[in-house]
Amino acid sequence: MKKTPLYKAHEKLNARLVEFAGYMMPVYYTSITAEHKAVRNSVGLFDVSHMGEVFVKGEKALDFVQQITVNDASTLFPGRVQYSAMCLENGGIVDDLLVYRLADDEFMLVINASNIDKDFTWMQKNNTFGVELNNESDEYALIAVQGPNSRTLIEKVFGTEFPMEYYHFVKHSYNGMDFIISRTGYTGELGYELYFKGDEAFSCGLWDKLFELGADLGVQAAGLGARDSLRLEMGFCLYGNDIDETTHPLEAGLGWITKLKKPAFNGKEAIVSAKEAGLKRKLVPLVTEEKSFPRHGYEVESDGKKIGYITSGTVSPVLEKGIALAYIETEYAKEGAVVNFIVRGKGTPASITKLPFIKK
Amino acid sequence: MNIPADLKYTHDHEWVRVEGSTGTIGVTDHAQKELNDIVFVDIDSGLAEITKGSQFGSLEAVKTVGELFAPVSGKVIEVNAALKDKPELINTDPYGEGWMIKVEITDLSDLDSLMDSEAYAKHLGQ
Secondary structure, three states, X not given: OEOOOOHHHHHHOOOEEEEEOOEEEEEEOOOHHHHHHHHHHOEEEEEOOOOEEEEEEOOOHHHHHHHHEOOOHHHOOOOEEEEEEEEOOOOOEEEEEEEEEEEOOEEEEEXXXXXXXXXXXXXXXXXXXXXXXXXXXXXXXXXEEEOOOHHHHHHHHHOXXXXXXXXXXXXXXXXXXXEEEEXXXXXXXXXXXXXXXXXXXXXXXXXXXXXXXXXXXXXXXXXXXXXXXXHHHHOOOOEOOOEOOOOOOOOOOOHHHOOOOOOOOOOHHHHHHHHHHOOOEEEEEEEEOOOOOOOOOOEEEEOOEEEEEEEEEEEOOOOOOEEEEEEEEHHHOOOOOEEEEEEOOXXXXXXXXXXOOOOO | OOOOOOOEEOOOOEEEEEEOOEEEXXXXXXXXXXXXXXXXXXXXXXXXXXXXXXXXEEEXXXXXXXXXXXXXXXXXXXXXXXXXXXXXXXXXXXXXXOOOEEEEEOOHHHHHHOEOHHHHHHHOOO
16 A cells, blocks of 8 residues: 555544555545535645656657647647546547646646556557656655635745646745646635655655644645545546546536547547537536435436436535536436436435536 | 443444343444544434344435444334434534434344444454
């Protein structure tokens, strides 16, 4: 079992640790609801060092990224980040990822922890461009600082201003360490992600500093539990739940990152065919007023007929209602329509709504 | 982990406190920690009877749902009404105010297959 460089910090905070993607990760420290609300109202710190970082370098780095991802990486300039996905030839999603353009000839691809080995093999297999690929996932620590007070906090810690816009990043040096600091996150709040090659002493030192200077900003350590409820309130997809190799980007609602006008990329033909044939199903947001809550794997019915299944479900700490994402047959996927999800053989009504679940 | 010595335990992390033929039932400290913030206790207020090993309700937490299995068979005497408005009592006081139901145990030999605190601690790998 791997440990992140912040493992000691989690132990010190009495975190509830669970195995996730081969790492011992904090699922919560005190209360998922409290951690969730801290991120919505003040600022939360997440250890997401388990995420993977692959560096792509070479004259044809852009061509390589264009081929393996669905979004248009040619619009990126150094300092710009983009959300994207990698697809199989049949359109199934290998992984979703963030694409950082570090230089004209260099990119950083940030991938899901559970997919690091699979993705790196996939990248190597698709490297007909002679680019240099380095998997530096084990070297990089990653702290996500998320919430309305996040900017104030990191500016206090680093002693400089970070005025960048959403999905932009800067390189910054601090205590002799090189950082990539991006205005990104998985919570829907103002937030920043700090990438650095820190060992335990450095990482825990920075974590403690964020706590010390964040005390009067309401800082709170937040675990994977809150990370999941926060992303679901925004309707962000989670790989392994809402998207995987059996789903394609259009049915997952990721048409906005799938640039079908791009000359060629893995999966394009299959995705274009699926679009022309008409989507069979769609990922839709559901909300219920009932005290029976939607969970991953529950079936969805309309008038007693099975029309789909739930991929992610939780109790929204902000709305205090059950919320979910579900794949359902396209003809039923109409906003306002009422469907039933099945809990222990019993139907519970939920209505199809729109994202995000919480208005910001 | 808090595992009181005077209770009997199931493999599914329920406990029973036996006083005469009355059994008070709840979930363990381990169970509430696994679930974290419990937001709704789904036990039918009209629940009349439970059958050992059968599901009698569920606990809805933010992260997941926990199913409740009857440790013994019996007639339900009382369902803890306080949990309706304060489900968090299960998190804050799992062996006290967070109790769920009281039953008249049909057959006290149902208790023989339950674990004592030592066996339960071992079951948790402690």
